[in-house]
Amino acid sequence: MKKILISILIVLLVAATGVFGYAAYAYITTDEGSAPHPSVEIMGIELAPVSILWNEPVLRGALYKDVSREETGLSGQLGEIGLAPLPLRLSLPEGFENTVYLSDGSAADGQEAASRAVPPGGQNITGRDDVILAEGIYTLEIVCAVSQTGGNGYGSIRYSCSFEVGKAPDPELSIGKYELKQGEILPLLLTGVPEGVKPEAETELGMTVFTPDGGGSWFAAAPIGNSQAPGRYNIKIKAGGWETETEITVITFEFAKQNLIIDTSNPTISEANSPAAYQEYREKIPPLFETFDEERHWSGVFETPAKGRVSTEFGTIRYTNGDYSNSRSHNGMDIAAPTGTPVYAPNAGRVVMAERLLNTGNTLVIEHGGGLKTYYFHLSKLNAAPGDMVEKGDLLGEVGSTGYSTGAHLHYEMRIGSQPVSPSMLFDENASLYSLETIH
Template sequence: MKKLVITLVCLVLVIVVGGAAVVWFTYDSVDESSVPTVQVEAAGQTLQPNAWEWSQPVLGGMLYKHFANDSTEAAQLGEYETGGFAVTFPQGYDTTITLRRDDAVVFDGRPAEWQDALTAEPGAYSLQVLSHRAEEKGRPYGEFMFEALFTVLPPPKPEPVFTAGKTELEQGDIFVMRLENIPEGVRPVTTTELGMGSFTPAGEGAWFAAVPVGNHRQPGAYTVDVTAGEDSWQATVTVSAYAYPEQNLVIDTSSEQITEANSAAAYQQYREKIPPLWETADGERYWEGAFIRPAEGGWISTEFGTIRYTNGDYSNSRSHYGMDIAVAEGTPVVAPNNGRVVLAEYLLNTGNTIVIEHGGGLKSYYYHLSALDVELGDMVEKGQLIGAVGSTGYSTGAHLHYEMRIGDQAVSPSMLFEDSAGLYSVEALAGDEAGDEAA
């Protein structure tokens, strides 16, 4: 009996040891090769898990063998000129995604809700993906963590563009320029002996400037230099002569009105009121489209640039810096374009006088009016009533003296009635280019 017991004990020990050996062998044979390969595809690159843990069943789930990998640094995907790229997530797992741009969460959800456009905006991104399989008896389970860093660069800034209008101009015309794609905070500057060329904003990153070709400008070639930050350009303007007529003005110098208008006090007042305006320029462009005639009817009694003499005294000639429109007293005078009234008062020499700033130093002047219908500081629109024709100041009869200047340089008012004027040429070029593209 004792021998039988010993035999049974030995048999049990053999079975136990053998079973344990089988279990140990089976457990030991399970290694990391049993851990599935789980990947994320982002921006054409394959991401491996930064950290993971996995439990693999042994002997049908009687035991589990656990594997883990400590967290490593996030994958550096680099810089991209354009975002909006596709991301592919693991299948067969419960996956959650967190996307941050510049440390702010822009998405926190699941693959079904993901949109590639989430990465379209420029910025520094962090993409975190957690793919999880829940514990279920007899089945492997675990989770995989992915993290990737990447940057979507802002679109490259377009190169600044300089466009010049007509460069072959007659005396009295205007040279214009347009700049585009100028960085924010940069204001262009013009340098030229032609005269003032003050840039005004013309849209986002765009600027416009008008430079006078005065009636006294000598024919020849002139350079116009433009600087905007680190960029610079140069244009050459060729000026040709304009044949100005001559006129002998007959005036009764004994008239009290003429005597007062021609006095030293009158000229001193004029110098105090008008030339200071030549130095000013509003930083905004008000005018839109072609200038219109400020007074209807009548006829041009004196053209712009006319060489004038008084009472046959040819030794004392002078230029007429505006155009005279001979028309009945009281005829309405309207603003030829949008602008801001910078002077509206009676002056001894020019009578009732209005000056309108149209932007960038381009101003219109109205002399000898019988009435003033605007005040200093008023904003006026093209076609708005501003006064009435008269014969106040140094005047021989009812007419409107209409003058245009940029800075101290007089330009031809009549040219601005035509769409072909230099003032409109750079925008005409832009229109032609748009038409070419449409065609």
């Protein structure tokens, strides 16, 4: 009996030693290498962890072994990674609670850096507005954690990475011409404008709107109206925090003078010339001066809209029936042509008006972008409607003599904002407007 009892004790002892031995063996052989290595990428560069705090399950989770370690290796020192502003591209692993903090460089004086959470998740967060960075030094801290026991263990893996976002080079301004005649157009080109920044121009010359040309280039056309006083004019240009100033000179253009003989007893003429006609004009046309399309529709040379003889040039100073005490500037050019002569779009644009007015007769207006518009008066027929996008050479209507007109002709006017500019100068490919590469 005693012998049997001893035998059982020996068997139990051997078994216990085996279980204990196995447990001890399993515990000892569970090593640091078994902690997970989630993949964290910034701007396409894979980061190595700076520290791993991890508890690895032993014997199916009966025990946990602390396999934490500090990594001495470089986690991420990306150096200067780009220009401001820059979209931060970050890729995070799935199956972890990812926490990302971005700190600016304000910790230099020992104060805590201003940090903000970057949206976590397994996806790429490319191009999000809230991670567009200004120039400076940043630290990105990423903690990938598992808080629940079971599975492959629990703990956290920390990554840290610093990088510098460099200063973007200043935009560059190109100017077509520094001395312009009344009626000319000044082209401005701004290149190297950071993404998301819309440049603005400030000048007494009139409406000057930058329209995007792609790849950080922006184009603007500033009017030198026919009645712009000669002298020097300042143009201030701003793009984000950057600004510059430039100066151009306006010189006199000798416009022709003309005495117009009008039969004021003709009832059609007197209606077209009545206070009601001018009231209607003021209600319909000047409000268009304030509008502009954000993109440039036109490109290349503006072609003549109708075949015919130029009967009155742009800017002609007009007197009526020999009354030299009153003069008015002719703000467009007149092309005399038989009724029914087709009128074509001189360049691409958007039709913003096509209707009959008392003074200007059948009237059509095209916005070519950035507030540059062409106006067509006295048409016998309108072949386009507001909202139509037209290409160079598209039929707009036909020449006529509707409204305040003494014979069939097209009154062709061009304005930037409210300032009348010369449409005939633009038939020449050497016109100041085309003096910058971008237009061709």
